[in-house]
Amino acid sequence: MSLSGRALENGTWSYDAINIRDHAHDKHQTVDDTPYGGGAGMVLRADILENALLSIPESKRGKLIYMSPRGRVLDQCYVQKLTQEDNITILCGRYEGVDQRFLDAHKVEEVSIGDYVLSGGEPAAIITMDACIRLLDGVMGNADTAGDESFSNGLLEYPHYTKPAAWTDCDKKNHDVPDVLRGGNHAEIKEWRDAQSLALTQDRRPDLLKK
Ligand code: 6GU
Numbered sequence: 001m002s003l004s005g006r007a008l009e010n011g012t013w014s015y016d017a018i019n020i021r022d023h024a025h026d027k028h029q030t031v032d033d034t035p036y037g038g039g040a041g042m043v044l045r046a047d048i049l050e051n052a053l054l055s056i057p058e059s060k061r062g063k064l065i066y067m068s069p070r071g072r073v074l075d076q077c078y079v080q081k082l083t084q085e086d087n088i089t090i091l092c093g094r095y096e097g098v099d100q101r102f103l104d105a106h107k108v109e110e111v112s113i114g115d116y117v118l119s120g121g122e123p124a125a126i127i128t129m130d131a132c133i134r135l136l137d138g139v140m141g142n143a144d145t146a147g148d149e150s151f152s153n154g155l156l157e158y159p160h161y162t163k164p165a166a167w168t169d170c171d172k173k174n175h176d177v178p179d180v181l182r183g184g185n186h187a188e189i190k191e192w193r194d195a196q197s198l199a200l201t202q203d204r205r206p207d208l209l210k211k
Pocket of ligand 1: 066113115120121
């Protein structure tokens with residue numbers, strides 16, 4: 001089972017899902033309507049969204065976030081901040097969007113997972129949750145694991161190798177594990193890994209170095 005699945009079973013975290021449609025007033029369970037000012041798509045209604053929100057006990061609402069490509073882009077620093085919250089309510093939109101008055105009235109923070117557009121906020125919510133859950137106490141088997149990984153120190157992670165030390169690929173090409181990693185000199189290994197991290201970051205994500 002996944003780390004987050006096991007953590008759910010042992011009570012490290014829990015969730016409830018609310019179907020916005022259950023909070024509509026009419027028999028067709030309408031949750032959206034056409035945008036004022038015209039344009040394509042439908043907009044989720046503020047009154048229905050508020051009914052759905054108020055159905056959550058106040059003590060459980062916590063921070064309110066709305067998954068939207070307009071939002072602040074999720075990064076490891078923001079994930080860490082979210083894990084400090086006792087409760088989080090995540091609104092997942094579909095259609096064109098959400099009536100702005102709901103976002104304003106309830107001080108909703110908009111969160112994006114990157115510069116591309118999804119058809120709905122649900123996959124983005126799952127990603128946000130996974131990134132948070134793995135940081136909760138006791139979820140990762142080895143507490144050290146979270147310290148070295150990509151982004152936690154602002155750099156991409158160094159490359160990893162395991163046995164066999166010598167490996168021949170399907171084109172008969174030999175690939176050896178770098179000698180330094182097999183030598184057992186921990187200071188030298190750390191220096192090599194740090195240099196690899198820096199070079200990889202410079203090559204693939206120079207934007208991270210500027211930060
Ligand atoms: Cl959070 N939602 C949607 N619909 N699209 C996105 C996104 C969120 N983040 C990036 N693209």
